[in-house]
Amino acid sequence: MKQPQDLRSFDSLREILGILRSPEGCPWDRAQTHKSMRDSLLEETYEVLEALDADDKDRFCGELGDLLLQIVFHAEMGSEAKEFDMGDVIEAINTKLIRRHPHVFGETKLSSSAEVLHNWEEIKKTERGHDKPMLSGVPKQLPALSYSQEIQGRVTRVGFDWKEDEGVLEKLAEEVAEYSSAPNALEKEKEFGDILFTLANYARRQGIDLESALRGANRRFYSRFEHMEELCRKTGRDIAKMSFAEQNELWQAAKRKENGE
Numbered sequence: 181m182k183q184p185q186d187l188r189s190f191d192s193l194r195e196i197l198g199i200l201r202s203p204e205g206c207p208w209d210r211a212q213t214h215k216s217m218r219d220s221l222l223e224e225t226y227e228v229l230e231a232l233d234a235d236d237k238d239r240f241c242g243e244l245g246d247l248l249l250q251i252v253f254h255a256e257m258g259s260e261a262k263e264f265d266m267g268d269v270i271e272a273i274n275t276k277l278i279r280r281h282p283h284v285f286g287e288t289k290l291s292s293s294a295e296v297l298h299n300w301e302e303i304k305k306t307e308r309g310h311d312k313p314m315l316s317g318v319p320k321q322l323p324a325l326s327y328s329q330e331i332q333g334r335v336t337r338v339g340f341d342w343k344e345d346e347g348v349l350e351k352l353a354e355e356v357a358e359y360s361s362a363p364n365a366l367e368k369e370k371e372f373g374d375i376l377f378t379l380a381n382y383a384r385r386q387g388i389d390l391e392s393a394l395r396g397a398n399r400r401f402y403s404r405f406e407h408m409e410e411l412c413r414k415t416g417r418d419i420a421k422m423s424f425a426e427q428n429e430l431w432q433a434a435k436r437k438e439n440g441e
Contacts, residue, residue: 193248194266197256214257221250233392233399279303301337314338325390328380345385352378404434 181199184192200209224247231240252266259265280303282288283296290296301314308317318330335341342348355378359371383390408430412419419427 193252194256197249197252201256201260212253212257214254217250217253217257221247221254224250229392230395233395279307297337301334323391325376325380325394328377329384329390332377332381333384342381342385345382348378348382348385352382400438404431404438407434407437 181204184195186192197209200206203210224243228240228243228247231243251269255264255266255269258268278285280300282303283290283299288299290299304317305314315331315334318327318334320327322330332341342351352375355371355374359368359375362368362371380390383393408427409419411430411433412422419430422430
């Protein structure tokens with residue numbers, strides 16, 4: 181089958197998807213549905229974030245392409261089912277961008293990011309209806325840490341926030357104390373959740389994306405432990421039979437390698 185010539189064209193991507201979904205196309209692609217592609221959409225989103233965190237520009241570009249493929253794929257399936265098409269998707273986001281930026285495309289005067297965010301929330305309130313909860317638009321499928329930061333960030337737009345960072349730190353100390361005095365495992369789990377919630381709030385106030393920070397810590401741990409295992413293989417030692425002090429020596433060696441020492 182003849183392939184499109186201009187591989188930099190968005191229309192070519194749509195054409196390729198149409199071919200893949202056609203009777204003469206790919207059996208796997210034809211078999212997919214919106215629900216069967218759900219996990220792929222989530223996976224590609226995380227791979228974009230991983231490439232972004234790694235500051236790998238080439239990989240980031242490629243992963244954005246994979247994510248775009250998911251969007252176009254869903255639009256193609258929507259078009260086949262007469263639900264919506266790519267034009268509807270693009271029109272919806274263009275309309276939303278114009279509606280939510282009246283200070284750019286209209287007569288509204290806003291001079292700061294804080295004013296923009298406050299006005300944004302007022303517009304969203306109108307969109308969802310004034311009787312609908314403010315936090316209802318936050319997807320509950322988000323990872324718990326991201327969800328925590330998002331809902332706490334949303335309420336700051338109406339002024340529900342600590343005035344100073346010290347207040348959050350005092351709250352954190354309070355939650356730690358409550359965790360320490362919790363009488364049973366169920367209460368400890370509840371209080372530990374409050375600790376994480378407060379940490380998420382403090383990270384948000386410091387401009388730290390908690391999911392990204394934790395992914396970075398996970399990567400560093402993975403790399404360091406992998407180096408520990410490599411050192412053990414080279415010396416014929418079994419890491420499981422080493423004392424904690426010996427393991428810690430390897431850990432410190434892995435950290436030194438990571439720091440280029």
